[in-house]
Amino acid sequence: MSSVIETDVLIIGAGPSGLMAANELQKREVDFICLEKKAEPSDLSKALGIQARTLEMFELLGIHKSFLKKGYPGPGAKLHLGGEKPSLVELYHIKSRYPYLFIIPQSETEAILEDHLESSGGKVEREHEVVEVLRSDQGVYVTAKHEGELKNYFAKYLIACDGVHSKVRKDLGVDFIGKDEGFTFFLGDVDIPDFNEIYIDMTLNDHGAVAFFPYADGSYRVVGMDRAKQGLPHKDDLSLEELQESMNSILPVSYEVENPKWLTYFGTAHRQVPSYRTGRVFFVGDAAHIHNPLGGQGMNLGLQDASNLGWKLDAVLKGYANDSFLNSYHEERSPIGADILKETSTMLKIINLDGIEGRIRNWTGKAALTQSWIEGIVANRLSHVYNEYTKTDGNKALRDSSLSRGALQAGKRIPDHLLFFDGTNDERLYPLIQKHGHLCFIYIDAQNQELIDYAYAFYEKVKEKYQHLFKIFLVAKGGTVRTDGDELPIIYDVHRDLKKGLGMEKGNTLIIRPDGHVAFHETSTDAEAMMDKLARYFS
Ligand SMILES: Cc1cc2nc3c(=O)[nH]c(=O)nc-3n(C[C@H](O)[C@H](O)[C@H](O)COP(=O)(O)OP(=O)(O)OC[C@H]3O[C@@H](n4cnc5c(N)ncnc54)[C@H](O)[C@@H]3O)c2cc1C
CATH class of the missing domain: 3.40.30.10 (Glutaredoxin)
Incomplete structure (x- = not known):
C-alpha cells in the first residue's frame, strides 16, 4: 500500500463527461486527478451528433475550433412517413450560432478533449481502475489499482463520470432508478455505395425504423429497430447479413451495405440517480442518467452536466462560494435529465406504434411538419438551447x-x-x-x-x-x-x-x-x- 495522494477533486472516468470535467477544472487551474481504467481511449464511434448547446459550451471552454475543423454541420433530418416526399426537419431554425447537428464520432470527440487537456497542462491517469470508494464528511477516499499495485487517494470532492455501470454509484449505495425498455436496436458503421445523402434519413413504418447518419468520410451509421427481431434473447453481436436483412425488411428500397467498421445490437433503458449530489460526490453523464439514443442526446447531456459543475467547484474551492452553492448542480441538471428520459421514452413508444396507430402517427407527423413553427420547436428542443434553469x-x-x-x-x-x-x-x-x-x-x-x-x-x-x-x-x-x-x-x-x-x-x-x-x-x-x-x- 502506498501513502495517500491528496487532491482537491478526483474525477473517475475519462469518457466524454470526465474529459469535459477535467478540461473545465484545468482551465481554472483547479487541483485535480482524473483516473481512467482503460489503457487507451475508446475507438468506438458511439455518439456521433453534437448539439448546438454543447457547441456553445465548447466555445465557452475555448475548444470549439478544434471540433469545427474535424466534423461537419448536419443540416437536418428527412423523415419517410409514407407517401412520396419525406417530411423535413431543418435545423437552421435553431436559435444559436451553431444551427445544426455537428457530426463527429465520439472517439474523435474524446481525442479532441484529451488533446486539449494535455496541451493545457492536464492529463488522464490511465490504467487506474477504481476499486473502492468511501466517503466522509471531509471528503472522499478512493483506492485504485495500477499495474497490480493499490494506490490510495483522498479528495475534497469527487466527480463520478464512470458511466452506466458506475463503481462509485455502487460503492455509495446510490440507486439508479428506472427500467429496461425491452427494445433491441441494431447499429452498423458501414459503406453504402448506392446511397448519397447529407441529411439524417429516417424511415418509420409497420416493420420498424431505420435511420442513416452520414459521416464526413462518406460512410454511414445505420441504426434502427426491426420489429420482427424484438423479444428474442439479447445478444450484442450483429453480423453484416443480419443488418442487411433488417434493412431489407424495413426499407421499401434496398441498399447494399458493405465494409463494416462496427456492428452491434444494443438494448435500451431509462434510469436516473435520485440526486446528482451525494455529500461530496457528484454524478455526471451516464453515471447519473441513461436513456435510449433517440434524438442523439446522451453524451450531450453529460458534457453539459460537466460544464455546469466545473466553474461552481472552482468558485467553492477558491473560497468565493459556499459548499451549498454546489447543490445547484443537482437542482439545475436533474430536471433537464428527467425531461430527456421522459421525452426519449415517449419517442420510443411513438416509434413502436403500428397498424392504424402507426398510420395516424405518420399522418399527424407529416401534417405537423408542414408547419415551419413546429419544425422550429422540434429543432430547438433537440438542440438543447431550450435547457434553462429558471425554475429552480x-x-x-x-x-x-x-x-x-x-x-x-x-x-x-x-x-x-x-x-x-x-x-x-x-x-x-x-x-x-x-x-x-x-x-x-x-x-x-x-x-x-x-x-x-x-x-x-x-x-x-x-x-x-x-x-x-x-x-x-x-x-x-x-x-x-x-x-x-x-x-x-x-x-x-x-x-x-x-x-x-x-x-x-x-x-x-x-x-x-x-x-x-x-x-x-x-x-x-x-x-x-x-x-x-x-x-x-x-x-
Ligand atoms: C451505440 C451507442 C450509440 C450512441 N449514440 C449517441 C448519440 O448519437 N448521441 C449522444 O449524445 N449519445 C449517444 N450515445 C451515448 C453516449 O455514448 C454516452 O452517453 C456517453 O459515452 C457517456 O459518456 P460518459 O463519459 O458519461 O460515460 P462513458 O463514455 O461510459 O465513460 C465512462 C468512463 O469511465 C471509465 N470507468 C468506468 N469504471 C471505472 C473505474 N472503476 N475506474 C476508472 N475508470 C472507470 C470507463 O472506462 C470509461 O472510459 C450512444 C451510446 C451507444 C452505446
Whole structure:
C-alpha cells in the first residue's frame, strides 16, 4: 500500500463527461486527478451528433475550433412517413450560432478533449481502475489499482463520470432508478455505395425504423429497430447479413451495405440517480442518467452536466462560494435529465406504434411538419438551447420582480451577441465569457454620473471580495461617456441587442455566469445591496 495522494477533486472516468470535467477544472487551474481504467481511449464511434448547446459550451471552454475543423454541420433530418416526399426537419431554425447537428464520432470527440487537456497542462491517469470508494464528511477516499499495485487517494470532492455501470454509484449505495425498455436496436458503421445523402434519413413504418447518419468520410451509421427481431434473447453481436436483412425488411428500397467498421445490437433503458449530489460526490453523464439514443442526446447531456459543475467547484474551492452553492448542480441538471428520459421514452413508444396507430402517427407527423413553427420547436428542443434553469428554487429566489417583462432572469440561457465596443474592436459575448468567466453589464444608458458612481463603487467592492472573478462593463446607447477611471470598458448597445434581446433597461445590472446563463439581473443601484445579492447567489 502506498501513502495517500491528496487532491482537491478526483474525477473517475475519462469518457466524454470526465474529459469535459477535467478540461473545465484545468482551465481554472483547479487541483485535480482524473483516473481512467482503460489503457487507451475508446475507438468506438458511439455518439456521433453534437448539439448546438454543447457547441456553445465548447466555445465557452475555448475548444470549439478544434471540433469545427474535424466534423461537419448536419443540416437536418428527412423523415419517410409514407407517401412520396419525406417530411423535413431543418435545423437552421435553431436559435444559436451553431444551427445544426455537428457530426463527429465520439472517439474523435474524446481525442479532441484529451488533446486539449494535455496541451493545457492536464492529463488522464490511465490504467487506474477504481476499486473502492468511501466517503466522509471531509471528503472522499478512493483506492485504485495500477499495474497490480493499490494506490490510495483522498479528495475534497469527487466527480463520478464512470458511466452506466458506475463503481462509485455502487460503492455509495446510490440507486439508479428506472427500467429496461425491452427494445433491441441494431447499429452498423458501414459503406453504402448506392446511397448519397447529407441529411439524417429516417424511415418509420409497420416493420420498424431505420435511420442513416452520414459521416464526413462518406460512410454511414445505420441504426434502427426491426420489429420482427424484438423479444428474442439479447445478444450484442450483429453480423453484416443480419443488418442487411433488417434493412431489407424495413426499407421499401434496398441498399447494399458493405465494409463494416462496427456492428452491434444494443438494448435500451431509462434510469436516473435520485440526486446528482451525494455529500461530496457528484454524478455526471451516464453515471447519473441513461436513456435510449433517440434524438442523439446522451453524451450531450453529460458534457453539459460537466460544464455546469466545473466553474461552481472552482468558485467553492477558491473560497468565493459556499459548499451549498454546489447543490445547484443537482437542482439545475436533474430536471433537464428527467425531461430527456421522459421525452426519449415517449419517442420510443411513438416509434413502436403500428397498424392504424402507426398510420395516424405518420399522418399527424407529416401534417405537423408542414408547419415551419413546429419544425422550429422540434429543432430547438433537440438542440438543447431550450435547457434553462429558471425554475429552480435558487434561481427563483434571485429573480427581481421590478424588471421589465422581457428581461432575462436568473437561470435563463444567454445567446451569443455581437458587442459594439468602438466599431473597430467589436467582440462577441461568448469569447468574452470564455476569457473572463463571470461578466457584469451595468446599463448606464448615456453619460449618467450617478450610475457611473454606482458602477465604480460596485467595482471596488467586487475587486476586494471576488478579485478577478468578475469583469464589469458599462453599457451605453451612444454618445460620449466620460469616467474618472478606465477600469470599466464601455459597450455601445448600438444594435439594442442588450436592450431588446436581454431586456436591459437604464440602471439595470446583469450578471452572466461562466456557462452562459444569467446569474441574476437587478434593478438596484446600491453597491452594498448588490454585494448582498452576490453573497446570496454564491451561497
Ligand atoms: C451505440 C451507442 C450509440 C450512441 N449514440 C449517441 C448519440 O448519437 N448521441 C449522444 O449524445 N449519445 C449517444 N450515445 C451515448 C453516449 O455514448 C454516452 O452517453 C456517453 O459515452 C457517456 O459518456 P460518459 O463519459 O458519461 O460515460 P462513458 O463514455 O461510459 O465513460 C465512462 C468512463 O469511465 C471509465 N470507468 C468506468 N469504471 C471505472 C473505474 N472503476 N475506474 C476508472 N475508470 C472507470 C470507463 O472506462 C470509461 O472510459 C450512444 C451510446 C451507444 C452505446
